[in-house]
Every structure is written in C-alpha cells, then in structure tokens.
Amino acid sequence: MTIRSVIAYTLMGLAAIGLISMLLYSPGALARQLIILAVTAVVIYFIYRLVIQKRLGGGSEDKAFAKAAKESKKRLQKHQKPSSSSSVSSKKKKPFRRKRANHLKVIDGRKGKKNNRASS
Numbered sequence: 001m002t003i004r005s006v007i008a009y010t011l012m013g014l015a016a017i018g019l020i021s022m023l024l025y026s027p028g029a030l031a032r033q034l035i036i037l038a039v040t041a042v043v044i045y046f047i048y049r050l051v052i053q054k055r056l057g058g059g060s061e062d063k064a065f066a067k068a069a070k071e072s073k074k075r076l077q078k079h080q081k082p083s084s085s086s087s088v089s090s091k092k093k094k095p096f097r098r099k100r101a102n103h104l105k106v107i108d109g110r111k112g113k114k115n116n117r118a119s120s
Helices: 003-025 027-055 060-080 085-090
Strands: none
Touching: 003 027
16 A cells, blocks of 8 residues: 555545544535535636637637538538439540649740830
8 A cells, every 4th residue: 555545535534534423413514615615616618618619719709610610511511412323434534634733824025126215
C-alpha cells in the first residue's frame, strides 16, 4: 500500500465521519451546504459555456452554419434524381486531355527593327 492510497483512504474516512455527524446533529446546515454546492456548480458550468466555448469556436455561428448545411443538403437531395446502374455503365470515359493555358501569349519582339528614339 502506497502513501497516497493511505492518505486518500484517511481523507475519505474523515469525510464520511463528518458527513454522518453533520447529518445527525445539524441536518439544516448540511442541506444548506449541498444547495450552495449545487448553485456553485451551475454557475461554473454556465461561465464555462459562455466564455470558454466561444474561444474554442463553439459559438452560434457554427450552429447556424451546420443548420444551413443540413438544409442545403436536403434541398440537393430533392432535386437530384436517383441514377440507375445501367446509365453509369453506358457512359464512355473521355480520355484525359491537357488544357492549354489561354492566358499566356507570345509577344513578338522588335529585334530586327532599329530603335528610333525620336519617333517613339
């Protein structure tokens, strides 16, 4: 048996003795302490919900986004028709072709022409 377990059992025994004596000699004070404990736990819980979860991203924006995503998914499922397996197999796959970069152009230089600074 380790020292920690001895200390833990001793403290639990003392707590049990104190709880029993308080229940026998002053049950009103015990009830008051239990009520104070419950109210304190509720206050700490609400502070946690308001402060800590907003920092971690559990705010109302996430709930609104999740709700909108769910509605969007329902809308998409209504408009899509169920596809049959025969239509999928009848489609031919097109070979992969590389797209040309249309935004790139060749600019002709003026190497053959002499610069005439007076005219330009």
